[in-house]
Amino acid sequence: MTLEHLDIGKDAEIVSVNTSENMKKRLLDLGLVPGTKIKPILSSGEKEFVAYMIRRTLIAIRKEDAKKIIVREIYD
Amino acid sequence: MINIGLIGNPNVGKSTIFNGLTGLHQHTGNWPGKTVTKAEGIYVYKNKKYLIEDLPGTYSLTAKSKEEEVTRDFVYFNNYDLLIVVCDAVCLERNLNILIQILEVTNKVILCVNMMDEAKKKSIIIDTNKLSNILGIPVIETSTKDKSSLKKLKETIYNFKEKDVLKIKYEEIINNSIDIIKNDFPNLKEKMYYDLLSYDRNLIEKLTEQYDYNDIVNSVSKAQDYLYNFGIRKEEIPYLIVSNITKKAESITKETVIFENEDYDKKERLIDKILTNRLTSVPIMILSLLFIFWITISGANVPSEFLYNFFFSLEEPLLNLLNFLHLPDVIVDVIVYGIYRVLAWVVSVMLPPMAIFFPIFAILEDFGFLPRIAFNLDKYFKKCASCGKQALTMCMGFGCNAVGVIGARIIDSKRERLIAILTNSLVPCNGRFPALIAIITIFFVSSSFGSAFILTLVILFSVFMTFIISKILSKTLLKGEPSSFTLELPPYRKPQFLKVIIRSLLDKALFVLARAICIAAPAGLVIWCLANIHVGDLTLLKMCSNFLNPLGEAIGLDGTILMAFLLGFPANEIVIPIMIMGYMALGNLVDVGNLSELKNILVNNGWTITTAICFMIFSLIHFPCMTTVLTIKKEIGLKWSLCSILIPFIFGIGICFIVNNILSVFI
Incomplete structure (x- = not known):
């Protein structure tokens, strides 16, 4: 599934990142490589801008980019 | 001299450590991107001299924006003796990424694990000795409250010896x-x-x-x-x-x-929920603005009055002194009624609101509220094809538009950065706030709360205009789609109240005083000359204001007001004093005193509610001050700096023209 569809508070891990090149670099800087855990925490608008917990920091990403990030939900 | 670079992720407290080491006062705030240019400072320890550079924060050495290039170029191409990498103890793991990258460049590294006090509060335990062994470099625990940690850092820098460090084993x-x-x-x-x-x-x-x-x-x-x-x-x-x-x-x-406690951030998430909630976020933002303005205006009344009386009581002795020196009458006139009175006005009316507004704003900044504002507003900026980080540059613009313009470096996309720069002057800077407050108090409501309420509306209007003009720009001159970006929402921190208040008071107050003296004094002189040089029957001043009068009146102002804005180009603080001098020199010589006397001058010169409204609109939307224009030229070139003058000027004239015509139907 894409990150955009992950519900607030659900844990998932990154499968692949298919955003624009610059955004890929930005996300890489934050350590967003396949396998990294990610969890949506806050949402602004209709998930237009969502803040995710990534490596214990809160990073907000726009819906357009979240659509291009594939994740796998982790069920406990 | 030993060269040291200070480097790390954004918002990990590099500037605080820099200030601690050098005793300098680089501004700090709890949001990523506060430092976008490098700052230099020197300190001496045990007879050795250290030059230390505070570099813009970055998540990696792969530069994508201008401010990250500064840091990368330093690490790759400069000759330094030592790098101090600062990490946030609360999210050490992500912070280690940049450290590991730097260890691939050089062995000359010391690690500061900063915000140890925050980590302790959140029951996060870090074994720094073990960390030091693994990395092969000295590791120092620091926190803003613990002064002894700085001493320890200086000692470690002093004793530093290069050793073998951790290197990654790649495939x-x-x-x-x-x-x-x-x-x-x-x-x-x-x-x-x-x-x-x-x-x-x-x-x-x-x-x-x-x-x-x-x-x-x-x-x-x-x-x-x-x-x-x-x-x-x-x-x-x-x-x-x-x-x-x-x-x-x-x-x-x-x-x-x-x-020790995996739920360490529970309280923060609760605050986040409230500050970013769909229903509560916007009211909270507006109420905080209202609250800040209310405190500012009600708190500024008494000191303003006091300062004015103080300066007024000095006028007579000054007059006597100058007469005693046997200066010609004209010169005494210029000094006392021109320069001195302008200065007295600038200081007594401008200083108190600034001295109250900035500490409060700085406390909000320290707390971590601003990135949440950017988060909440991004959806609106996206509609204008720009980005939420523009909200951060606008917040900086409240202090000084030139700072806001430089701050726009945190925006990656060139197009969106240009939009943020070109629209920054729509947010009133500290030089324009007091003038707005004065006009509101004179013409609308005299109660502090009422004034604060109207001022809040004025600010909302300026934010609204920022959206409109951003949108127009991204449909015309700067066509494009909203780009991708990431925004970090840092942990909340308890503001260091006393330190923030003293710092912002001293820095801002002294800066404003100095600037007022540097610019108001020569402006007083220019006005005096204009008022006293005759060409034919008319003074130059009269000629200028006559010339500007048709345009001025078409947009609800008059020639003198327009001239005051033009002459106030070097600094916005002096627009009202110039205007008053202009009116006085035109023959309506009245004693400029407190606000009620100011009202008399304005009303005697034909001011109405419409004039006041158009003045406020034009004050928000005209052209950036000279400092800001020069900064824009340095940041993005001459062509765009001319645009930054023309765009708001045209909009300001247009909006005032429309408002004037609509109001003239009703009033």
Whole structure:
């Protein structure tokens, strides 16, 4: 599934990142490589801008980019 | 002299450590991107002299924006004796990424694990000795409250000796492909080969200063082709390299950090929910504005009155002194009624609101509220095809538009950065606030709360206009789609009240005083000359204001007001004093005193409610002050700095014209 569809508070891990090149670099800087855990925490608008917990920091990403990030939900 | 660079992720407290080491007062705030240019400072310890540079925060050495280039160029190309890497103890793992990258460049590194007090509060335990052993570099625990930690840091810097440090062991095929580039370009820093292998465009561009572009690209392609033989496509290479780094950071954290309470951020998430909630976020933002203005206005009344009386009581002695020196009457007039009174006005009316507004704003900044504002507003900025970080540059603009313009470097997209720069002056800076407050108090409501309420509406209008003009720009001059970006929402921090209040008071108050004296005094002189040089029957001043009068009246103002804005180009603080001098020199000589006397002058010169409204609109939307225009020219060039003058000027004239005509129907 894409990150955009992950519900607030659900844990998932990154499968692949298919955003624009610059955004890929930005996300890489934050350590967003396949396998990294990610969890949506806050949402602004209709998930237009969502803040995710990534490596214990809160990073907000726009819906357009979240659509291009594939994740796998982790069920406990 | 020993050269030291201070480096780390954004918002980990580098500037605080810099200030602690050097005793300088680089501004600090709890949001990523507060420092976008490098600051230098010197300190002496045990007879050794240290030059220390506070570099803009960055998440990696792969530069994507201007401010990150500053840091990367320093690490790759400067001659330094030592790098101090500052990490946030609360999220050490992510912070270690940049440290590990830097260890690939140099062994001359000391690690500061900062915000240890915050970590302790959140029951995060860090074994810094073990960390030091693993990394092979000295590790110091620091926190803003613990002064002794700075001493320890200085001692560690003093005793620093280079040792072998942790290096990542990459897969053999990666090493082989690196060797291919190394063969062609043997003199680069180790980490740069990995950046080249990942095809870091920005770095390749930088290297063309020394090497041939085609040579670099060919060499990189050879290395990438080598990896392709093993089934690794070139777009996978960056991930492969970074995975090695993040895995290392993960394993180091596992060995050295214990989270005793996994719910350590529960309270923060609750505050976040309230501040960013769909229903509560906007009211909270507006109410906080209202609250700040209310405190500012009600608190400023008494000191304003006091300062004015104080300056007024000095006028007579000053007059006597100048007469005693036997100066010609005209000169005494100029000094006392021109320069001195303008200064007295600027200081007594401007200083108190600034002295109250800035500390309160700085406390909000320290707390971590501003990034949440950017988060909440992004959806509106997206509709204007710009980005939420523009909200941060607008917040800086409240202090000084020139600072807001430089601050726009945190925006990656060139187009969106231009929009943020060109619209920054729509947010009233500290030089314009007091004038707005004065006009509101005179013409609308005299109660503090009422004034604060109207001022809030004025600010909302300026924010609204920022959206409108941003939108128009992105449909015309700066056509484009909203770009991608990430925004970090940092942990909340308890503001250091006393320190913030004293710092912002001293820095701002002194700065404003100095600027007022530097600019108001010569402006007083110019006005006096204009008022006293006759051409035919008219004074130059009268001629100028007559010339501007038709335009002025068409937009609800008058010639003198327009001239005051033009002459106030060097600094917005002096628009009202110039205007008053202009009115007085035109023959309506009245004693300028407190606000009720100011009202008399304005009303005697034909001011109405419409004039007041148009004045406020024009004050928000005209052209940036000279400092800001020069800054814009430096940041993005002459052409755009001219646009930054013309765009708001045209909009300001247009809106005032419309408002004036609509109001004239009713009033």
